[in-house]
């Protein structure tokens with residue numbers, strides 16, 4: 001799984017504000033209102049305990065401070081524990097956290113201690129980015145293309161299939177495609193069909209995964225993927241809107257998911 005770098009999180013506030021205004025323009029709804037509809041509740045005054053974790057590759061210098069910024073920007077009280085790992089976990093609970101946020105190199109979770117709800121970043125990210133793609137105002141179609149069926153892509157494809165969208169997907173891994181076709185009824189995207197999509201959810205750790213033949217004249221690409229899957233020349237040539245941001249959108253979805 002691709003790990004964030006401190007550079008990815010540079011000027012997170014500006015990145016978030018730009019993507020938030022794009023979301024509102026292309027879907028007609030604010031991100032927080034989409035989350036309210038998705039998860040059925042509004043954020044309250046939950047206290048968020050953020051615990052730095054030293055496992056594996058260890059601390060990403062601005063990761064927990066970015067989480068604190070997100071919690072506060074959503075109107076929640078947040079704090080980063082002074083200690084890391086188990087001592088930090090103990091400190092967060094002792095200091096009254098309602099929701100814990102913590103990540104090692106394999107899982108990033110939110111756990112609500114009051115209602116027991118638990119969610120991973122990859123599920124919440126797949127759901128919110130695929131939901132954004134599916135709400136594209138200028139699309140007259142129910143067909144949506146999912147590029148990448150890893151943990152994030154699969155969660156998004158499953159969400160879209162459950163909402164009744166006509167989901168086409170591509171992934172170099174044959175087993176991932178077969179699993180998704182069997183379990184959630186997605187159709188394999190075949191270049192030869194020359195089908196063009198106005199809504200694309202991209203969830204791969206690669207660049208240039210979106211090719212000219214895939215997209216309609218007017219298209220929304222929604223992706224948490226780093227680097228961006230949409231090549232400059234394709235994005236510039238067509239009227240393509242892009243919703244892409246490294247952390248804020250996914251964490252917003254996590255927090256709404258566990259309240």
Ligand SMILES: N[C@@H](CCCCNC(=O)[C@H]1CCC=N1)C(=O)O
Pocket residue numbers: 002003004051052053054055058059060061063064103104105106108121246247
């Ligand atoms: N243990 C580190 C955080 C490691 C986070 C790694 N996971 C990712 O980079 C995932 C989560 C969202 C996108 N990629 C710390 O506590 O500072």
Ligand SMILES: [Mg+2]
Pocket residue numbers: 125224245246247248249250251
């Ligand atoms: Mg994000």
